[in-house]
Amino acid sequence: MHSALQALPDPAILAITAALITGFSGIPGIFLRRPGAGQIIAAILTLLSALVGIPAALALLFAKSTATYILNWGLPFGSCELAIDPLSSFFLIPIFLVAAAGSLFALGYWPAAEHRSTECGLTFFYGILASSMAILVTARNGVFFLMVWEIMALSAYFLLVTEHESEGVRRAGIVYLIATHTGSAALYVLFSLLAAQSGSFLLPAAGSLSALPPAAMVIAVATFVGFGAKAGIMPFHIWLPSAHANAPSHVSAMMSGVMLKMGLYGIFRTLTFFHDPPLLWGAVLTVAGISSALLGIAFAVAQRDMKRLLACSSIENIGIITTGLGVAMMGVSSHNAPLAYLGMAGALLHILNHSFFKPLLFLGSGVIIHAAGTREMNLMGGLAKGMPRAALLFLVGSVAICGIPPLNGFVSEFLLYFGFFYQLQAPSLVYLVLLAPLLALVGGLAVVAFTKLYSSVFLGTPRSHGAAHPHEAGPAMLLPMGLFALLCLLVGLLPQQALRLVAPAITSFMPQMSTAVNAAEYGALLGRISLMALILIMLAAAVTLFWWWRLGSARVNSAPTWGCGYQRGTSRIQYGATSFSELAVSVFNGIIRQRITRPKLSGLFPGPADCDDRPTETVLENVIAPVFTFAGVSFAFLRRLQHGQMHVYMIYIFVTLFILMLWAH
């Protein structure tokens, strides 16, 4: 046995090789003339590297040791260290998984034969994005981290503007670019300060920095701004909905399922550097997290664009994760080991879960867009009849994201609830229990949002010609969705195993505390959930069988869904997506509004008229947009410097040089 283990190559090397192969997967396609060949090669390479990378990451996760390599790079920023500790390997799992699923999905969703001009670039940057993220989590040198970070941000930009003929896509690209570089600016501050604190660009060891000096406070703020902008924590979420809505669906899946998590990884990683963090840090994270969760899901309810809804729900999920992290930090600060353990386990498990169900939903949205030709939920309806398999898989994702048992979303939220209620008997921080009703509100709104999404897309009767004749997606598109749905179910059924998956990462986060918590106790608790989930599934199966049996023995009438008993019901009588959510959104009137322009009706028989609605964010419209407009106006004089006269540009350089020469004199 021992010798067999030794014969296997080092898993860390395997993981890094897999990351590099993913990165190079798009390159053959550039040189191949025949359209489609490059895409197939890329999919095969990405799948292979996932088959190698995921077991390697799992092996590293359970090895509980850190593999360190020094990259001989010859740049003057200290040695470039690559290291894979359990936290890194935990994040590697979703990266490889989503990358492979997405590249397989692309074969059906973005076939080279139909998109000859864009497929090549899309495949290339897709590989680069996945690879840069995998290397990012191993980087242990601040400068190298920033380089890889930029590669990730830029390749995501190029993926996002794939359909750059459309004005909306270009706008979304610019907003994303500004947001990501604002974040990068904060990261430059962060890594410079870290280097000043620790004396080299190598990232400090866990728990090696003190949180007391004022510089630590600046580091914390820079971390929050820089990584928060990438993760989409409020108030840095502005770029997120439009970017996710306008990218191709498998890219949205990658961005939402994995890239947002890189922001979270940054926050996790930076927090490990400090010992005894102040309570304030955890409190700020908790407040930011819970408000992101609440507002994010409120925004999601108001959307009428399917992918914007999913993107807003990503803000919600990131908010939930941040809440868990914040609560865990408060637990660390107040030396409350169970709270820290539960918060951290909930946050990490939710990261894993979100990277299962959100890609599932985004890939599903790609299938829907193929079938209906639009992202507008008010124009769809009745798609479940034409594409039952995709509808079932989408339903699994929707149930999972709402946190309903027996699927995986429930497990991670349960851990958080448990942590909050645990505070009732804790000596301090009792008020944290108030987070429980807030999280419950988030869950309830999520149910509203996803009921709206699922019912207006799949149920009822078609609301437009495009949605009238849907077709089932091919295996290349259904297979990845099926895989994610299976994973959602597996984690929901075996939560105690999933907890084992996150346990090493928690240990690396707070080594001094892990001994104080009886992790087995929580494992047993989750074991009971697993039992409950099994009973639930059997119950559901029994009801379904009974229903089928009744259906077989009775006369069956078919009528339009939600026909309300009318003889001549038309599709326009049924609830639309907007009308469904009108009441729920009106509760949040100050923050988000569905601005509905109603036609003026007059006379007994009014003529045809249009009704239109636009979800508007109050903060964005009344605070952030005016600030940007003001900045644009007050810096307009700078635009005069950019006039297009090449010669005068040369003179700028010349004058600068001249002034510098005189200065040196």
Place this chain on the structure above:
Amino acid sequence: MITIADQFLVLVLLINFVVLGTSRLIFSIRAVAVQGVILGILPALIHPFSWHLVGIISMILITKGVVIPLLLNRAVRSAEIKREVEPFLGYVPTLLLGAVFTALSFGFAGKLPMLAEHQNYMFVPASIATLMTGFLILTTRRKAISQVLGYLILENGIFIFGLLLAEAMPIMVEAGALLDLLVGTFVMGIVINHISREFSSLDTSRLTSLKEE
């Protein structure tokens, strides 16, 4: 040997004025090629023999004396232009400015804190004067080809400065700089073709129509 090197540098400075004063593009290209060749020979005069040096010199001679002029000649022929008409600043004013800048650079170089063994040579002033000439051409000429020539002269100025260090400079750096130059010219050649196709002239001042409003 150093005195011969100084004479060559005077030649380089004269070529600067030739390029500043002529409107015929083919002639300018040849002048810049000659300048490149002279600069290619210079290291042989001031440094002792080594194979490293031979490599560098032959590479410089081939790129600056043969490849780049060929590329530029082809661009001129395919764009069918012969002269630089109406530059932003006339030929006489640019010549005068060139003279002023050359004088200034001699004055400036005299005040620089230099090593004793470099004190009396013309390397530094010639380098700065050539740099300035490059800048003058870049800023005052309209045609894209003249811009390329300005860029080449600018690079020559930097090269002269590098001559002081040639022995300390590893071959990779030299090769890298040369490659940079070649690729730069190549890219600019492509740009020239595109400009002439798009605007049916090589007037770079028309590029303002690309400006985003």
